[in-house]
Amino acid sequence: MTAESAPSTPIETRLRDLRPTSSPVEFVARVVTCERRDVTRKSDGSRRPLLSGLLSDGTATVRFTWWDPPREGVERGVVLRAVGAEVREFRGRPEVTFSWKTRVGPASPAELPRVDADEVPFRTVEELRPAEEGFRIELRVVRISAKSVTVGTERRVVHEGLVADRTGAIALSAWSDFGLKAGEAVRVAGGYVRGFRGRPQLVLDERSIVVRVEGNDLPDPAQLLAAPPRSIAEVEDAGGGEAVAVEGVVVGLLPPSGLVFRCPTCQRSVRSGICRVHGQVDGQSDLRARIVLDDGTGALTVNANRADTEKLWGVTLEEAQARLRHQPDPSLLEEQLLEALLGRRLRVRGVGTNDEFGVTLAPESIERVDIDLDAAAEELSARIGDRR
Amino acid sequence: MSLREPAWRVTARELESSLEEEKGEGERPATYLLSPFAARMNRVLLAGSLSPAESIGRDEAQAFWRARLSDPTGAVAVTAGSFQPRAMAQLRSASAPRPAIVVGKLHLFRGRDGVGYVSVRAEAVRSVAEAEERAALADIVRQTLDRLDLLERVEKEPGLSEETLRAEGIPAAWLRAAKESRSRYPNVDRAAFRRELGNAVRRVAGESGPSRATLPTPPTVTVTRAPPPRPPSPAPSAAERAEESLFLDQLDEVADVSADGYADLKEVLSRVSAHGLVEEKAETILNRLEEDGVIEEPIVGKLRRA
Numbered sequence: 001m002t003a004e005s006a007p008s009t010p011i012e013t014r015l016r017d018l019r020p021t022s023s024p025v026e027f028v029a030r031v032v033t034c035e036r037r038d039v040t041r042k043s044d045g046s047r048r049p050l051l052s053g054l055l056s057d058g059t060a061t062v063r064f065t066w067w068d069p070p071r072e073g074v075e076r077g078v079v080l081r082a083v084g085a086e087v088r089e090f091r092g093r094p095e096v097t098f099s100w101k102t103r104v105g106p107a108s109p110a111e112l113p114r115v116d117a118d119e120v121p122f123r124t125v126e127e128l129r130p131a132e133e134g135f136r137i138e139l140r141v142v143r144i145s146a147k148s149v150t151v152g153t154e155r156r157v158v159h160e161g162l163v164a165d166r167t168g169a170i171a172l173s174a175w176s177d178f179g180l181k182a183g184e185a186v187r188v189a190g191g192y193v194r195g196f197r198g199r200p201q202l203v204l205d206e207r208s209i210v211v212r213v214e215g216n217d218l219p220d221p222a223q224l225l226a227a228p229p230r231s232i233a234e235v236e237d238a239g240g241g242e243a244v245a246v247e248g249v250v251v252g253l254l255p256p257s258g259l260v261f262r263c264p265t266c267q268r269s270v271r272s273g274i275c276r277v278h279g280q281v282d283g284q285s286d287l288r289a290r291i292v293l294d295d296g297t298g299a300l301t302v303n304a305n306r307a308d309t310e311k312l313w314g315v316t317l318e319e320a321q322a323r324l325r326h327q328p329d330p331s332l333l334e335e336q337l338l339e340a341l342l343g344r345r346l347r348v349r350g351v352g353t354n355d356e357f358g359v360t361l362a363p364e365s366i367e368r369v370d371i372d373l374d375a376a377a378e379e380l381s382a383r384i385g386d387r388r
Numbered sequence: 389m390s391l392r393e394p395a396w397r398v399t400a401r402e403l404e405s406s407l408e409e410e411k412g413e414g415e416r417p418a419t420y421l422l423s424p425f426a427a428r429m430n431r432v433l434l435a436g437s438l439s440p441a442e443s444i445g446r447d448e449a450q451a452f453w454r455a456r457l458s459d460p461t462g463a464v465a466v467t468a469g470s471f472q473p474r475a476m477a478q479l480r481s482a483s484a485p486r487p488a489i490v491v492g493k494l495h496l497f498r499g500r501d502g503v504g505y506v507s508v509r510a511e512a513v514r515s516v517a518e519a520e521e522r523a524a525l526a527d528i529v530r531q532t533l534d535r536l537d538l539l540e541r542v543e544k545e546p547g548l549s550e551e552t553l554r555a556e557g558i559p560a561a562w563l564r565a566a567k568e569s570r571s572r573y574p575n576v577d578r579a580a581f582r583r584e585l586g587n588a589v590r591r592v593a594g595e596s597g598p599s600r601a602t603l604p605t606p607p608t609v610t611v612t613r614a615p616p617p618r619p620p621s622p623a624p625s626a627a628e629r630a631e632e633s634l635f636l637d638q639l640d641e642v643a644d645v646s647a648d649g650y651a652d653l654k655e656v657l658s659r660v661s662a663h664g665l666v667e668e669k670a671e672t673i674l675n676r677l678e679e680d681g682v683i684e685e686p687i688v689g690k691l692r693r694a
Contacts (some may be wrong), residue, residue, distance in 0.1 A: 233559030236391060249527070251395050251491045252512055270504070292392070296531045297559045321506065335474060342514040343489040343524060358391045373519065376526040376557040376591035384534050384586050 014113045016059035016134055020089040023367040025102070028081045028111045028256040029062075031054040032075060042173070055080075055096070058190060058207055059134040063090070066098040074104070081107035115190050115207070126167035130200050133192035137202075140218040141184045142225065144172070154172070157299045162242050163202065166217065166223055169242040171196065174204040185215020198354040199240055229347060232298035232359075240352030240359045247348075247369060248295035250341040258334035259320050287317045289337060293346060293361075300359040302348050308366050313340050345369040393418060393434040394561075395491050397531040400582055402427065403434075407504045408572045409496050421494045421506065425581060426535035428565035432508060435459060435524035440487035441479040445469070455481045456488055457508070460587035461524065465507040466490050471489065478513035483504050487521035489514050500688075525645030526592045535562065536582055542566045546644075568689055605611035624676070635673050639683065639691055650690035677684050 012027045033055030041048060051069035054061050066074075083103045085096045087175070098104055115134065123135040144161030159174040161182075173196075174180065190208040193200050205212070229247040256269055261283025263275035270283035289304040289312065310316050316324075320333055327333075350363040406423040420432045436459030444467075445452035452469040453476055468476035475492070492510040499505065516524070538558060542548055550560040619677050624632065638659040642651035653674075675690075677683045684694045 040688045094674055175644055230561060231557045232394070233561065234554070234557060237554070237560075249395075249433065249524070253508045295393045296394055296527070297562070298394050338474070338512065339514060342491075342512050343516055343520060345523065345527075346643070372593065373522050373525040373526065376523075376530070377589055379534065379585070380526065380529050380592060384582055384589060 008094040009192045013204050014059045014115070015055065015057045015062050018060070018062060018087050018094040018096070020087050020094055022373045023172070024084040025087055025096075026081070026083045027057065027085070027096075028079065028107050029057040030079045030109070030112065030261065031076055032056045032061060033076060036069070041130040054131070056133060056192065057289065058206040059113060059120075061131050061133055061192070062093070063095045065095065065155065066104070069098075079107045079112060080115060081105055081111065082202050090173050101121060112207070120189060124167040125163075125165045125170045126201055128170060128193045128202065130193050130195035133190075135191075136187060136189045136216060138185065138187045138192075138213060138218065139165055140215055140221060140224075141172075141174075141182050141186065142169065142221040143182045144174075148292055156212050164219055164221075164243075165217060168317065169224060171199065171242055173201055174208075174264050176204065176206045178204065178208075178210040180210070183221055183287065185213050185218050187211045187213045199242070199351075203385070211355065225349070226307075232293070232300055234297075234358055235300065235352055236298045239354035240361075241347070243362060244352040245347065245349045246295065246361070246372070248299075248346065250291050250344045250346065251299065252292040253334065253338045253341070254290040254292060254301060255334070257291075258287070259317075259324060259330055260286050260288055285317060287313075287320060289313070289341065291341065291346075297373075300352065300361055302346075302350075302361045302363055302366070303365060304363060308363060309337070311366075312344070312346075312366065313337055315340075345358060345371065395431045396427045396429040397528040398427055398429065398434065399461040399465040399528055399585070399588060400424070400434065400436065400454050400457060401581070402532065403432070403494070403506045403508075404462045405463045405576070405581070406496075406506055409495045410568070415462055417616040419494075419496075421496055421510065422568055422572055424564070424569055424576035425532065425578065426539045426562065426569045428561065428568060431491065431511075431522070434464070434466075434490045434508065435516075435521050435526070435528060436463075436488070437485045438479075438513070439485050440482050440484065441468075446574040448588050451476065454507075455479050457488070458485075459528075460591045464494065465505075466513070467495075467507050468510045468513070471619055472510055475510035475513045479510065479517075482515065486515045489516050489521070489524050499668050500682070500685075505542075522592050522594065522674075529588045529592065530587060533582070535566065536578060538562055538566050539569065539578060542570065598638070607633055609612060620652050622637065622658060628673070631665060631669065631673055634663055634665065635677065636664070636682070636693075643692060648690075652693055653685070653689045656691060 014028045015027060015029060018025065024094065028110050034051055034053040036051050038047040051066040051074060055064045072208060076359045082098060085098055085102050088095050088097060120134050120136050123137050140163060142162040143213065144159055146157050146159050148155055148157050156175065159177060159180060161172045162169055164171045174385055188204065188208060188210050191202050191204045194203055196341060211231050224243055227243065227245055229245040232246050232248060233324050235241060235244055236245055262268065263270050263281050264284050265278050266275065268275055268277060270281060273280055273283065275281045287306045287309045289309040291302040291304055293302050306317060323333060324330065347367045347369050348361055348363050349365045350361045352359045352361045401425050402425050406421050408422040410419040410420045410422055412420060420428045420430050422428050434457055437458045439456040440491060441453040442453035443453045445449065450470055452467065454465055454467045456463050457466050462521045470477050479621050490507040490510055491506060495507045497505045550563055553563055554560065560634045639656050642655050646652065657667055657670050661667060678685060681694050683691050686689050
């Protein structure tokens with residue numbers, strides 16, 4: 001072995017280039033997620049602490065396992081330099097292990113490898129999967145709005161919206177202000193994809209690079225938002241979607257519907273005066289309808305807010321409260337709401353998320369649909385007649 | 389993941405023609421009723437004229453009500469019990485037939501003669517304006533025609549793939565139902581059924597179909613489907629009366645010594661045959677006695693005096 005082919009100190013590796021090898025590697029990466037637990041040794045029953053999670057350096061995300069980690073100082077967002085880490089392969093993907101032989105210390109975000117936007121591969125929305133990063137993508141901004149949120153103890157502004165290409169649409173959450181405007185076409189590098197409520201979401205932060213482009217082959221936002229309704233079976237197959245439009249009939253309501261009470265702090269619904277997070281609270285009254293919409297091919301839940309519920313029901317929150325004073329049984333109100341909705345044909349657009357109970361739609365618009373009976377009769381009679 | 393079963397849009401006629409059941413998969417399998425017209429249904433949505441309900445519960449604590457929903461193609465029983473309090477309240481609320489929409493789960497009862505009776509256990513019932521009933525009927529006829537068209541396509545191209553159909557917005561469940569319908573009901577006249585939908589379309593167009601005008605409110609829900617109505621049986625002869633009393637005597641004897649108070653059907657049959665009554669004849673007597681309400685069979689194979 002010559003001195004050139006076996007350097008005494010391993011050179012810094014980008015996570016994208018990790019390969020399972022016998023020689024230890026050195027890299028700089030940010031902790032994306034981490035979880036601490038104890039592993040009980042079989043031989044003597046002693047417990048050994050273990051920290052595991054995901055590391056990312058902007059080129060890729062890998063799983064890590066850290067035996068005997070420091071008691072504190074390692075948390076989400078921290079940048080680490082690891083020297084002498086082992087690389088293994090698990091289910092076809094590389095993983096890193098920090099043992100007593102590995103030196104791990106804090107590093108500055110500036111030491112993270114510089115991601116050159118020109119060398120990462122292009123992706124389409126359809127191809128994006130949670131935990132993906134190190135890609136470029138061209139997108140149309142369909143809509144975007146700023147929102148102030150609390151992260152830990154800190155207030156931050158997040159720019160949330162919807163972006164799309166020809167293959168589909170994906171939710172966007174930008175933690176840095178790129179001055180994005182609806183209708184713009186952009187090329188994005190240095191973003192990553194995470195799963196949020198069962199749907200992938202594209203996340204941009206201060207390391208991401210956004211460039212305006214022509215985007216001639218990107219879809220028109222208006223067209224995207226006005227797409228014709230799809231069958232509910234299709235929406236179920238796709239596990240929801242960012243710009244879903246369906247048309248169906250109300251076949252039921254799920255509890256809690258009607259007059260509900262919400263925690264004044266977190267807006268969660270309050271049961272028996274108790275909020276799941278804030279304990280005993282004075283609930284604020286609200287109207288909602290959890291509508292089961294069915295088009296004969298499938299069914300999904302539409303969570304209608306107060307404004308939509310008032311419009312569909314024709315009863316305002318105040319009127320509902322007045323009714324409650326005359327008939328102090330809230331379930332009667334739910335029944336009257338069902339009475340008003342059952343069998344109604346609705347066209348709903350919104351964001352569909354997926355869980356073990358199926359698809360739930362957070363509606364952006366709910367419209368009543370009336371069938372033109374004469375036209376329907378004519379069409380149907382032609383369909384029956386032409387086969388006689 | 390157990391997704392909610394969709395409500396298949398069907399006419400009463402389609403339910404009347406459905407005789408085949410299938411158990412689903414999973415931990416708590418759903419039961420599906422297979423129709424000859426490419427529906428594999430657990431839940432349905434129907435629209436039509438709903439008759440006033442009658443109570444059929446034996447036990448006051450466990451109320452059970454039944455009404456009849458007629459659409460221009462046929463009629464089907466709609467039931468609701470104390471487990472469907474809202475639907476039950478809706479069924480009970482009317483004193484005259486009214487246009488209504490019913491969403492519910494299907495129930496197939498197979499009588500001893502092997503004939504199936506389909507009823508709908510209502511989950512939600514709502515009286516609607518006539519225009520709404522017609523709109524719902526339009527939806528029902530449209531989807532029924534869609535399924536019939538799919539059946540024809542499957543017949544012509546047996547290799548039709550889920551992907552091809554999915555691209556056209558036709559769910560995989562429909563293709564599965566179509567294939568199942570074809571294999572379970574090979575000899576059904578689907579063209580005739582298609583023509584029968586004409587009545588429903590005329591109703592969509594606003595012509596009041598014959599159903600509402602001529603169908604009187606039945607005092608009780610009668611089963612309107614196969615087997616064909618038997619000719620009224622002639623009054624039993626003296627010999628038949630003797631056979632009946634022989635049957636009842638044997639039944640009482642068996643019941644007296646049984647632990648649960650019921651007479652075992654097989655034992656009664658073997659005893660009467662020992663007295664020279666052939667089994668076929670004994671069955672006839674049993675049916676007549678059951679029909680006359682002299683004896684009942686609350687558990688299959690177990691008889692008692694009513």
